[in-house]
Amino acid sequence: MQRIQKEVVIPPQIKPKAPVSDLNLPQRTLQLEGGRVCxxxxxxxxxxxxxxxxxxxxxxxxxxxxxxxxxQYKIEPRPSDGSLPTQPLVKMxxxxxxxxxxxxxxxxxxxxVRYYGEKTEVLATAIVHLTTIxxxxxxxxxxxxxxxxxxxxxxxxxxxxxxxxAILLVNCDSESVYNxxxxxEREEVTKVSDLKDMSRMILRTSGPDQLPKGYKLVMHINKxxxxxxxxxxxxxxxxxxxxxxxxxxxxxxxxxxxxxxVLSREVPYKGTGELDFYVEGLRFPDRDFDGLVTVSLSLLExxxxxxxxxxxxxxxxxxxxxxxxxxxxxxKPVEVFVCSVKxxxxxxxxFKDLVARSACKxxxxxEYMNRGDRWMQDEVEFGxxxxxxQRFPVVLDSPRDRELQDFPYNVLLGxxxxxxxxxxQDEEVSSLDSFGNLEVSPPVTVNGKSYPLGxxxxxxxxxxxxxxxxxxxxxxxxxxxQKVQEPIALYSDWxxxxxxxxxxxxxxxxxxxxxxxxxxxxxxxxxxFRGLQKNGFxxxxxxxxxxxxxPILVDDLLSDETFRDENRYVQGCIDWxxxxxxxxxxxxxxxxxxxxxxxxxxxxxxxxxxxxxxMVNMIVLGKNLGIPKPFGPKVNGQCVLEAEMRSLLEPLGLxxxxxxxFATYHLKLGEVHCGSNVRREPFxxxxxxxxx
Numbered sequence: 001m002q003r004i005q006k007e008v009v010i011p012p013q014i015k016p017k018a019p020v021s022d023l024n025l026p027q028r029t030l031q032l033e034g035g036r037v038c039x040x041x042x043x044x045x046x047x048x049x050x051x052x053x054x055x056x057x058x059x060x061x062x063x064x065x066x067x068x069x070x071x072q073y074k075i076e077p078r079p080s081d082g083s084l085p086t087q088p089l090v091k092m093x094x095x096x097x098x099x100x101x102x103x104x105x106x107x108x109x110x111x112x113v114r115y116y117g118e119k120t121e122v123l124a125t126a127i128v129h130l131t132t133i134x135x136x137x138x139x140x141x142x143x144x145x146x147x148x149x150x151x152x153x154x155x156x157x158x159x160x161x162x163x164x165x166a167i168l169l170v171n172c173d174s175e176s177v178y179n180x181x182x183x184x185e186r187e188e189v190t191k192v193s194d195l196k197d198m199s200r201m202i203l204r205t206s207g208p209d210q211l212p213k214g215y216k217l218v219m220h221i222n223k224x225x226x227x228x229x230x231x232x233x234x235x236x237x238x239x240x241x242x243x244x245x246x247x248x249x250x251x252x253x254x255x256x257x258x259x260x261x262v263l264s265r266e267v268p269y270k271g272t273g274e275l276d277f278y279v280e281g282l283r284f285p286d287r288d289f290d291g292l293v294t295v296s297l298s299l300l301e302x303x304x305x306x307x308x309x310x311x312x313x314x315x316x317x318x319x320x321x322x323x324x325x326x327x328x329x330x331x332k333p334v335e336v337f338v339c340s341v342k343x344x345x346x347x348x349x350x351f352k353d354l355v356a357r358s359a360c361k362x363x364x365x366x367e368y369m370n371r372g373d374r375w376m377q378d379e380v381e382f383g384x385x386x387x388x389x390q391r392f393p394v395v396l397d398s399p400r401d402r403e404l405q406d407f408p409y410n411v412l413l414g415x416x417x418x419x420x421x422x423x424x425q426d427e428e429v430s431s432l433d434s435f436g437n438l439e440v441s442p443p444v445t446v447n448g449k450s451y452p453l454g455x456x457x458x459x460x461x462x463x464x465x466x467x468x469x470x471x472x473x474x475x476x477x478x479x480x481x482q483k484v485q486e487p488i489a490l491y492s493d494w495x496x497x498x499x500x501x502x503x504x505x506x507x508x509x510x511x512x513x514x515x516x517x518x519x520x521x522x523x524x525x526x527x528x529f530r531g532l533q534k535n536g537f538x539x540x541x542x543x544x545x546x547x548x549x550x551p552i553l554v555d556d557l558l559s560d561e562t563f564r565d566e567n568r569y570v571q572g573c574i575d576w577x578x579x580x581x582x583x584x585x586x587x588x589x590x591x592x593x594x595x596x597x598x599x600x601x602x603x604x605x606x607x608x609x610x611x612x613x614x615m616v617n618m619i620v621l622g623k624n625l626g627i628p629k630p631f632g633p634k635v636n637g638q639c640v641l642e643a644e645m646r647s648l649l650e651p652l653g654l655x656x657x658x659x660x661x662f663a664t665y666h667l668k669l670g671e672v673h674c675g676s677n678v679r680r681e682p683f684x685x686x687x688x689x690x691x692x
Contacts, residue, residue: 025098028312031055034115034124039107041215042099043299043313044134044206045150052093052113057124060115062086065095067111071130073097086116102207102272103132133207135217137297137315139166139199143688145388147202155316157292159692167387167688168229168293168319170281171197172394172418180413184282189232189254193415196390198232198278199319203297209271214302216309219257219277220264225293228283228321231258233267234276254278258295267297281321284420287477291321322385323482324394324420325687326440327680328454329620330508330515335361335679336621337380339370339404344664344675351626351676354657358621360678365407373403374665374675377501378434380408382679385418386687393679394418399472400434422474430469432459436499436674437471437492440485442506442515443685446586452685455585456485459492459500468493484687488584494573496607501673503574504581505616507625509652513591516652517581519574520616521594522567528596528644529554532633540633540640542612548663549612554633557598566601570608593648596641609669613662615645617671619678625649628671629658 025047030040032055042048052063064086065073076094079087087093097111107129115123141151141164157165171184175191183194203217211217221229232254257265257277267275285291296316300309336355340348348364355362365376373379381396397408399422413419424433431437441454456479461468470493479487492498503520532540538555545551557563581587598611610617613628620626632641646656665675 026313027096030128032113032126032128034060034113034126037127037129039129039131039212041212041299041301041312042109042130042132044100044102044132046313047096047098050095050097050113052095053089053091055113055126056089056115059117060089060123061118062116062120063089063093064114064116065111066114067097068109068130070099070101070109070132071097071111072099073111086120089115099130099132101132102134103130105208106131106210106212131208131212133211134205135297135299135313135315136204137219137295137317138202138204139317139319140388141166141317143167143388143686147200149204155294155318157318157320159688159690161689163688165688166199166201166317166319168199168279168281168321169197169385169387169390170284170321170394170418170420172385172420173197173392173416174413174419175415177414180410182413182419184230184280187230187256187259189278195254195278197392197416198280199387199389201231201277201279201295201317203267203275203277204273205269205275206272211269214309216300217267217269218264218298218300219267220296220298221258221294223263225295226258226260226263228281228289229258229293229295229319230256230260230280230282231295232278232280233257234278279319281319283321284324284478285321285481285483287481289321289481291323291481291483293319293321295319320688322387323484323687324383324385324396324478325453325482325683326381326383326438326456326485327682328440328442328515329506330442331680331683333358333360333621333678333680335363336619337363337365337376337677337679338675339365339374339376341367341370341372341374341664344374347659347661347664347675350659351672354619354624354626354659355621357655357657358624360621365404365411369404369407369411371403374668375402375434375436375670376404376677377436377674378499379404380412380677381435381438382677384682386682391682392416392418394420396435397421398433398435398438399423399429399475400431401429422472422478424472424474427472427474429472430498432469432471432492432498433475434497434499436497436501436670438479439500439505441488441517441585442508442513443683444513444585444587446584450691451486452690453485453683453687456487457500457504457581458487458489459498460489461493462491465493469498483692484690488580490577490580491573492577494570494607496602496605496609497669498607499674501617502610502614503577503616505618505620505673507620507649507652507654508623513587515591517585517587517592518595518616519578519592520597520599520610520614521574522571522598524594525596525598526558526564526567528640529558529633532635532640533558537633537635540635542633543631544634546631546662548667549631563598563600566608567598569601570599573608595648596644610666610671612641613666614671615641617673619672619676621678623653624655624657626672626676627656627658628666629660629662631662 109130136150141154153164299313541551543549630641
């Protein structure tokens with residue numbers, strides 16, 4: 001409150017305005033003092049509250065109020081006779097007033113309170129000069145891509161199609177192709193295109209050209225949010241000037257306002273006008289971050305000399321940082337990735353034909369980059385981030401850090417292609433941290449709860465085991481924190497490699513839930529081989545004609561009791577996961593297809609690997625399935641395993657295309673899926689419309 005010594009008298013003939021009608025307006029206490037004149041800044045949409053008893057001089061018994069026509073007021077407790085020129089002063093006497101029109105100049109509205117003694121003599125008069133301004137810090141709170149003015153829900157977040165709250169992207173791509181660096185690691189805006197990855201925020205003000213002396217607007221964030229967001233301000237100029245300016249001028253065009261070094265900064269008041277700000281996300285939701293951040297704007301009022309200003313009005317906006325979202329096999333493939341190594345040229349030729357049939361782009365990672373590491377699936381997982389104003393793919397880099405470790409950053413990261421990783425600090429990285437151990441289901445509804453973006457699936461140690469391998473906690477925490485694809489933990493530590501893609505996958509289907517869950521099944525394999533034996537084909541050979549494996553008769557395979565016990569154990573592990581998946585995905589037996597696959601348990605590790613090429617470890621490209629060629633027993637020149645796969649999957653409209661990966665992948669404990677990866681189109685469903 002700024003003190004002014006000269007008293008201004010309000011003409012007594014001005015009549016009171018209509019009472020204030022909306023008592024839900026934000027209230028601020030205004031301090032008055034009899035015998036003094038002060039200035040006050042009033043913000044549209046608020047209400048000032050004066051404790052008349054506290055402001056009265058000693059001996060005051062009654063009071064009267066006069067004001068300019070622009071001021072509306074109400075007295076509480078309500079006077080018994082509002083027509084009287086004076087009202088009795090009691091301990092609870094309160095004056096509430098508001099204004100609904102901005103001032104053209106400072107101090108143009110006035111209000112006075114006159115206090116009277118026993119004999120109605122005037123004891124004191126308190127006068128306030130009022131300047132009315134409008135202030136609104138605005139964001140796209142209704143999620144339609146437009147920054148609307150003063151949305152009443154801008155300061156909170158609510159999920160669902162009728163929800164509200166602004167959305168912020170992590171600026172994790174790189175606008176620079178040559179000097180590659182995550183944009184969020186740069187503390188300046190260097191390209192116009194970078195602004196698309198940020199959320200626009202507008203400060204709208206209305207009123208006189210200048211604020212009264214000493215008042216200021218300050219934008220501020222809290223300390224924890226300073227590590228999660230950065231705010232830039234557009235200083236001026238037009239889009240045409242962006243391209244004409246030198247880099248240093250462009251950086252000056254968008255100075256940083258708030259960052260980890262600057263938690264608050266004064267921002268200019270422009271009278272009636274708008275100021276553009278751009279908010280940049282720096283961190284994804286995680287164990288210590290729920291994804292919500294707040295930016296506030298406060299109007300500060302000067303106090304006496306040598307004292308700091310005090311806030312008299314605060315507006316705030318809330319953003320939720322967009323989650324990283326995985327894409328299931330049922331979404332359309334866009335780009336397929338595979339490595340070229342010294343021994344897989346034959347595989348690549350077959351694989352290229354498969355990709356061409358599926359009308360996808362194929363990107364080959366050559367040896368100068370992969371350095372002999374062929375396991376593309378294990379190194380990365382493709383996903384995306386989305387907002388009403390921008391969307392782009394983001395690759396999640398696994399912490400396995402083998403020879404392919406530079407590929408996601410050096411090759412994939414670029415304009416509108418983001419990058420994120422989670423590196424454990426004090427945990428040991430195991431095979432379960434490779435992303436063959438990270439999958440996602442198609443959309444499902446479970447017991448009435450909808451998962452429109454599916455559910456993430458990871459493999460861990462058995463729940464009762466305290467010495468098994470697990471996916472590192474830092475990666476699991478990241479996946480859980482995204483909230484929109486609630487993870488499911490399966491038991492995969494029974495496998496030598498330990499990945500969920502060794503015993504399960506999803507394929508699209510035209511009926512039921514729109515997909516089928518495919519599970520490896522030793523029981524299905526034994527049933528198939530017993531049928532061969534029963535029909536007189538016991539002398540047919542697994543691996544017939546394959547130089548790299550010793551053929552084995554169906555009769556011999558079925559008579560090996562140790563091998564049968566190993567596969568009973570494997571079937572038990574898969575069945576445990578089957579029950580979890582049925583429960584967590586709301587599946588019935590009709591939603592599951594068992595694929596005939598046998599496993600071999602290592603005596604040294606007591607863990608399993610596929611005995612022949614693991615057909616469930618396939619790549620799904622629309623209706624085309626790239627399946628590891630199993631080299632099964634032949635009947636009338638036809639591989640019975642391939643024929644069984646066709647009979648199971650082709651009725652769904654799927655094409656089974658068998659790819660020979662025996663030498664280059666299977667013998668190295670992987671298959672087609674392990675050696676490839678797919679970037680897919682995002683969901684049409686918007687994550688913020690989920691119900692929570």
